[in-house]
Amino acid sequence: MTFFGPFRASDQFGVLSRPRTRITIGLIPATLLVIAVVHAQDAGLTFSIVHREIVEERLASPPSRNEKRRERLTALFAQAGCTDLAQQEVRDSKMTNVVCTLPGETSRVILVGAHYDHTGDGDGIVDNWSGASLLTSLYESLSSTPRKHTFIFVGFADEERGLRGSRDYAKKLTPAERELLEAVVNLDTLGLDLPKIWVSRSDERLVQWLVGLAAKLNVGVEGVNVEQVGSTDSESFRKHKIPVITVHSLTQGTLKLIHSPWDRPNAINQDAYFETYRLLAAYLTLLDSVWSPS
Numbered sequence: 030m031t032f033f034g035p036f037r038a039s040d041q042f043g044v045l046s047r048p049r050t051r052i053t054i055g056l057i058p059a060t061l062l063v064i065a066v067v068h069a070q071d072a073g074l075t076f077s078i079v080h081r082e083i084v085e086e087r088l089a090s091p092p093s094r095n096e097k098r099r100e101r102l103t104a105l106f107a108q109a110g111c112t113d114l115a116q117q118e119v120r121d122s123k124m125t126n127v128v129c130t131l132p133g134e135t136s137r138v139i140l141v142g143a144h145y146d147h148t149g150d151g152d153g154i155v156d157n158w159s160g161a162s163l164l165t166s167l168y169e170s171l172s173s174t175p176r177k178h179t180f181i182f183v184g185f186a187d188e189e190r191g192l193r194g195s196r197d198y199a200k201k202l203t204p205a206e207r208e209l210l211e212a213v214v215n216l217d218t219l220g221l222d223l224p225k226i227w228v229s230r231s232d233e234r235l236v237q238w239l240v241g242l243a244a245k246l247n248v249g250v251e252g253v254n255v256e257q258v259g260s261t262d263s264e265s266f267r268k269h270k271i272p273v274i275t276v277h278s279l280t281q282g283t284l285k286l287i288h289s290p291w292d293r294p295n296a297i298n299q300d301a302y303f304e305t306y307r308l309l310a311a312y313l314t315l316l317d318s319v320w321s322p323s
Contacts (some may be wrong), residue, residue: 068203142213174314192265212322214313
């Protein structure tokens with residue numbers, strides 16, 4: 030997350046005032062050793078989940094240099110089975126966007142993005158290897174069943190230097206490509222807590238679908254607005270009136286971790302991180318079935 034700081038503590042967070050979903054967590058059994066098909070009967074969905082050990086392995090030990098992080102993300106996409114993998118040059122940057130395309134039955138697109146670069150004294154595992162590495166497991170989840178939409182997974186470069194990767198990606202879209210891009214799901218700073226939604230900068234219907242699904246899956250979700258704290262890659266697409274939603278995990282108590290020496294592996298709540306992955310895998314499956322921007 031591109032951090033503005035510093036702010037008074039009272040200015041930093043706007044919490045969603047409507048009733049919040051607070052439900053007991055139910056984890057996928059840790060004894061599963063392969064990709065398991067999970068039937069969310071109440072939600073009317075069937076979606077695939079990569080085993081927790083694999084998700085955690087992909088999260089662990091991100092390289093410190095951004096160039097090496099890009100290489101690791103590219104290798105993880107290949108490991109997850111992505112065969113349509115590309116590097117997209119970014120204006121005013123030495124880094125590239127990592128783009129993995131998962132074709133669907135139509136050319137209608139849902140983009141799932143997260144920045145892989147980091148800054149500060151820590152490992153950058155929370156901000157934002159937590160989001161970037163999760164892209165690869167979400168790809169693997171969706172690739173196991175037929176899809177209506179084409180999904181494009183993007184590891185954005187240089188988010189910490191003014192959203193350069195996402196801004197360049199959005200700017201390069203042709204009018205036809207922009208018309209086909211129906212939604213952007215942005216992942217930034219996950220695993221500190223159960224998932225939060227940046228409600229004030231997200232499409233209302235995308236928020237409603239996620240909150241409703243979270244209730245069906247017994248995953249606690251809150252709305253926590255962070256525009257006075259920083260910015261994130263979804264803003265590059267929202268300015269073009271593309272429906273977006275940003276999922277994060279920041280709270281008032283965890284803000285101090287961002288760009289600090291405390292952004293280390295032990296900052297991740299592994300249970301909350303895996304629950305976030307489980308919810309997002311189901312959410313993307315649901316959007317594929319029901320989402321239309323109009």
